[in-house]
Structure formats: C-alpha cells, structure tokens
Amino acid sequence: MGFQIGGAILDFVVLSILNNRDAYGYQLTQEVRSILDVSETALYPALRRMQKNGLLDTYDVPYQGRNRRYYRLTDSGRQSLADYTDQWRVFRQSMDHLLKEETKDDC
Amino acid sequence: MTVDQYFEELSAGLDRLDATAREDIVSYYREYAQEAGLSSYEQLREHFGTPRALCDSLCAELSGTAPLPESGADPGQKIPAAVRSILVMLSGQKRDAGTDPRPGECEMALDAFTGIDLSVITPDVVLQEGDAFAVRYRLPEGERLERAEVVDGVFHFRTAKTRTVLFSLGGGEVILTVPRGTRLQQAEFQVISGDLRLSGLFCGKTVASTVSGDITLCGGTPGQLSARTTSGNLLLREVIASSVHFGTVSGDVRLEDCRAPIADFSSTSGDLSLSGMVCEYCTVETIAGDVEIEGSLGAVKVSATSGDCTLSGSLSGRGGITTVAGDIRVHFAGVGVEAASSLGDITVDGCHCGKTVSRPGKVPLALHSTTGDITVTTG
Incomplete structure (x- = not known):
C-alpha cells in the first residue's frame, strides 16, 4: 500500500467553503474543483454522507421558477472543520520545518 | 435522446x-x-x-463500498510527487524517532482456534503458516483495536476508526500465524482498503471481502470460497476449492492452476482470466470485462455485454457463450457448434459461415452475439 490522500480532504475543502458562505451543488462543485481534482459527480455522495453525519443541512431558495438547494454548516460541521484545521496547521508546520531544512542543505 | x-x-x-x-x-x-x-x-x-x-x-x-471518488486524471496531479515523498519521509521519521513502541503495535501468542472473524479498515492482512498461533499487528493513526481474542475456538480481531485523519498514510498490517497443517472450519475476512494475502489456508469455508484492497490466495484449500471486492483485484494461484464464488465491480480476477467443481464469477468492468483451470461447472457474467478461460472444463456458461470472450482447452459438458458487442473466440476440440451473430461474422475452422451455423457434435456449444464476431476452431 502506497501513500494515500484520505477522503477526508474532500470533506475539509467542502466545510471550508461552506464556512465562508452557503452554496448550492453546482457552485460548490466548481469551487471544490478549483482546488481538488475530483469529477463532477464526486460531490453528491460526499454531501449526502456529510448531511447524514449531521455536518451539513440544506434549505431551498426559489430561483427562476425552480428551487436551488443550498448547503450550510451545522454546529457539528463547524466543530469538524475546527478539528481538520488543527490537523492542517500541525501538518503545515511540519512541512515548513522540513522545507526549511532542505533549503539549508542546498546551501 | x-x-x-x-x-x-x-x-x-x-x-x-x-x-x-x-x-x-x-x-x-x-x-x-x-x-x-x-x-x-x-x-x-x-x-x-x-x-x-x-x-x-x-x-x-x-453504500460506503467505494474509495475516494476519482476523476479520469492522474490522482497525484494536485499533490506533487515531491510533496508526497516528503510526507512518506515524515511518517518514517515519526516511527524511527520514538523509543516507545507505537500504541497501535503489538504481538501476542494466541490460544488454538478453528475459526477466524477479522474486520479491519486500512491495514494489510496476512495469514501465514508458522509454528504457533499468534498475531502481530501495527495499526495506522486513526484506527484502534476493538477486539483481539479467542472465544469458543474463534479468533476475533476487529478495529474501529477513532477519527477521520486528514492525511492518511495508510499502512499498518495484521499478520496472523497458524501452525502448519491447521484445519480451520470457517474464516471470514473483511478489509476496506488494505490488501488480503492468504497462503496455505486449509479451511471448510472462507469468506473474504475488500473495497479497494487486493485479495491473493496462494496454495491451500479454502473450501467454499466466497470473495468480493469493489475495485480490488483477486488473484488465486494453485488453489483447490470445493466451490468459488467471486464478485467485483472494477477489479480484475485472475486464477492460475486452480481447481474447483463449481465456480461462478461476476464483474461490472473487471477482466477475468482463468488459466490451467479445472472446473466442472463454470459461470461468468460481466458487462464490460474481457473473459479468458483456458483449462479442463465441464459445463461452461459465459455472458458478457461488451467484453470479449476467449475460451480454450477441453470441454466435456454443455457450453454457452452470449455477448452483445464482444467478440467470441473458442478453441475446443471435437465440439458441436450452434452459432449465430446478427451483425458479426462467423468463422468455423477457417471457413466463413455467414450469420448462423449449425454443426452437430458430441459436446454442444452454443454461441450467440449481437454485433461481435465469432471464431471457432474444433481441430
């Protein structure tokens, strides 16, 4: 088994986007795809799972004679984002430290 | 449309x-x-x-049976290889730096058992022969041991996810050792992303499932063998089973020099390759996978939508192959042929036969395709 990027990275990105503002499926997919290399169909199962786990909920807004379904963070979602953010900071510090050492070696 | x-x-x-x-x-x-x-x-x-x-x-x-969704592009594209290498180095440094054993690491002797009930998430699982009953395991971050004990002759080993880890380094392993010649009654292995490798297994009934991990059996007699993967491959080498039942979505199935009176395989897009197969009744169903079977066969029934089917060796019972768009190539000596292809060509022993052909023989072989070509050699 080689190195694997955990599926949680997708959750982290979605939670981060929704922490800034609520978004509907298409909009969310475009924002995720600007950061992560995922297919257009990848997001729905992740949204369903996160909704089922209580991290997100939805509400509908009428738009041009139909509804747009918006996703927003719940309190659990905000807590989960805080946990991911802590992990991310630790990781980033390790990377920064490692890259600094590499730069020294190069000199 | x-x-x-x-x-x-x-x-x-x-x-x-x-x-x-x-x-x-x-x-x-x-x-x-x-x-x-x-x-x-x-x-x-x-x-x-x-x-x-x-x-x-x-x-x-x-249903939770698939790994992280992927696009058609290189999955490493957004994470440069150099960064991934650094992450691997980091994990290595973590392991080597400490003097205390990692909390998820352990080795223990076990009471004798005749059954296995194992369920893990990330680690690779190995069953091997040795001198005594024992287990050695190393669990990755984010996974903890829930159970490791022998109760009523059954070894239970179970792990659970403790939290979602943002950067999963995968890894971890569970190595289970049983004394040489141990006869198990039943063994059940459930792994999500780790590989499962069983060697020299001697068991009445074996059930194995993974999501993305590969399943490999080398040698041994797993009894009634049932295995399922989503994207993992299945490889069996020199295995003698009383029956095999395999299912996969996109994994490939390969059997080399195996024997089983009854064998059935199903796949969505995974290919199937059986070589040196000895089987009395073999059924294969696939949508887009290619099928290659070579061996000593009794009755055989293959159904494919777009996959090609190539069968050869000896056939002693009734044979039937149906495809929609896949080509059919068959080489069985002395068989009778009933073949029809609506849009494809039929060739029997080098002669072009139009859209249908009927040649009686001791062993009947029915071949049907909608658009695929059919090629048969009986000499």
Whole structure:
C-alpha cells in the first residue's frame, strides 16, 4: 500500500467553503474543483454522507421558477472543520520545518 | 435522446435505493444540469457518464463500498510527487524517532482456534503458516483495536476508526500465524482498503471481502470460497476449492492452476482470466470485462455485454457463450457448434459461415452475439 490522500480532504475543502458562505451543488462543485481534482459527480455522495453525519443541512431558495438547494454548516460541521484545521496547521508546520531544512542543505 | 430520458434511465437504475433517496439524487443532478446549462442527453453523458455508470458509482459510494471518488486524471496531479515523498519521509521519521513502541503495535501468542472473524479498515492482512498461533499487528493513526481474542475456538480481531485523519498514510498490517497443517472450519475476512494475502489456508469455508484492497490466495484449500471486492483485484494461484464464488465491480480476477467443481464469477468492468483451470461447472457474467478461460472444463456458461470472450482447452459438458458487442473466440476440440451473430461474422475452422451455423457434435456449444464476431476452431 502506497501513500494515500484520505477522503477526508474532500470533506475539509467542502466545510471550508461552506464556512465562508452557503452554496448550492453546482457552485460548490466548481469551487471544490478549483482546488481538488475530483469529477463532477464526486460531490453528491460526499454531501449526502456529510448531511447524514449531521455536518451539513440544506434549505431551498426559489430561483427562476425552480428551487436551488443550498448547503450550510451545522454546529457539528463547524466543530469538524475546527478539528481538520488543527490537523492542517500541525501538518503545515511540519512541512515548513522540513522545507526549511532542505533549503539549508542546498546551501 | 433527451434530458428527461437520461434522468428516467438514472432513476430506473437506482431501484436498489428507496424512493426518497432516488428522488433526491435525480433532483440534485437535474438542478446541477440546469445550472451548468446541460440541455441534451449527450451533454449529460459527457459530464456525468452514462446513466448506468452514474448509478453504479452512486450506489457504491452511498453504500460506503467505494474509495475516494476519482476523476479520469492522474490522482497525484494536485499533490506533487515531491510533496508526497516528503510526507512518506515524515511518517518514517515519526516511527524511527520514538523509543516507545507505537500504541497501535503489538504481538501476542494466541490460544488454538478453528475459526477466524477479522474486520479491519486500512491495514494489510496476512495469514501465514508458522509454528504457533499468534498475531502481530501495527495499526495506522486513526484506527484502534476493538477486539483481539479467542472465544469458543474463534479468533476475533476487529478495529474501529477513532477519527477521520486528514492525511492518511495508510499502512499498518495484521499478520496472523497458524501452525502448519491447521484445519480451520470457517474464516471470514473483511478489509476496506488494505490488501488480503492468504497462503496455505486449509479451511471448510472462507469468506473474504475488500473495497479497494487486493485479495491473493496462494496454495491451500479454502473450501467454499466466497470473495468480493469493489475495485480490488483477486488473484488465486494453485488453489483447490470445493466451490468459488467471486464478485467485483472494477477489479480484475485472475486464477492460475486452480481447481474447483463449481465456480461462478461476476464483474461490472473487471477482466477475468482463468488459466490451467479445472472446473466442472463454470459461470461468468460481466458487462464490460474481457473473459479468458483456458483449462479442463465441464459445463461452461459465459455472458458478457461488451467484453470479449476467449475460451480454450477441453470441454466435456454443455457450453454457452452470449455477448452483445464482444467478440467470441473458442478453441475446443471435437465440439458441436450452434452459432449465430446478427451483425458479426462467423468463422468455423477457417471457413466463413455467414450469420448462423449449425454443426452437430458430441459436446454442444452454443454461441450467440449481437454485433461481435465469432471464431471457432474444433481441430
């Protein structure tokens, strides 16, 4: 088994986007795809799972004679984002430290 | 073909899900299509894949049996290889730096057992022969041991996810050792992403399942063997089983020099390759996988949609191969042939026979294809 990027990275990105503002499926997919290399169909199962786990909920807004379904963070979602953010900071510090050492070696 | 037809096909293909889930999915993708300006069946297929492919992917994802969704592009594209190497180095440094054993690491002797009930998430699992009953394991971050004990002659080993780890380094392993010649009654292995490797297994009934991990059996007699993967491959080498039952979505299945009176295989897109196979009754069903079977066969029945089918060796019972678009190539000495292809060509022993052919023989072989070519040699 080689190195694997955990599926949680997708959750982290979605939670981060929704922490800034609520978004509907298409909009969310475009924002995720600007950061992560995922297919257009990848997001729905992740949204369903996160909704089922209580991290997100939805509400509908009428738009041009139909509804747009918006996703927003719940309190659990905000807590989960805080946990991911802590992990991310630790990781980033390790990377920064490692890259600094590499730069020294190069000199 | 219209947008409505696409969504009707999608909804019909989701009949495994309840009505609410089905409506939610269709409504999500309809809304997405409207926002993205997708106004024809072809555009939808280009963005989402065929309704069937989308159904398969959604059902696998929603039932929790699929790994992280991937696009067609190189999965490492957004994470440069150099960064990935550094992450591996980091994990290595962590392991080497400490003097205390890692909390998820242990080795223990076990009481004798005749049954195995193992369920883990990430680690690779190995069953091997040795001098005594023992288990050695190393669990990755984010996974903890829930149970490791022998009760009523059954070894139970179970792990659980402790938390979601943002950067999973995968890894971890569970190595289970049984004394040489140990006869197990039943063994059940469930692994999510780790590989499963069983060697010299001597068991009455073996059940193995993974999501993305590969399953490998080398030697041994697993009894009634049932194995299932989503994307992992199945490899069996020199195994003698009383029956084999394999299912996979996209994994490939390869059997080399195996024997089983009854064998059935099903795949969505995974290829199937049996060489040196000895089987009295063999059935194969696939949608897009290619099928290659070589061996000493009794009755055989193969059904493929777009996969090609190549069969050779000896056939002593009734044979039947059906494809829609796949080609059929068969080499069995002395068989009688009933073949028909609506749009493909039929060739028997080098002679072009038009669209149908009927040649009686002791062993009947029926071959049907809609658009595929059929080639038979009986000499």
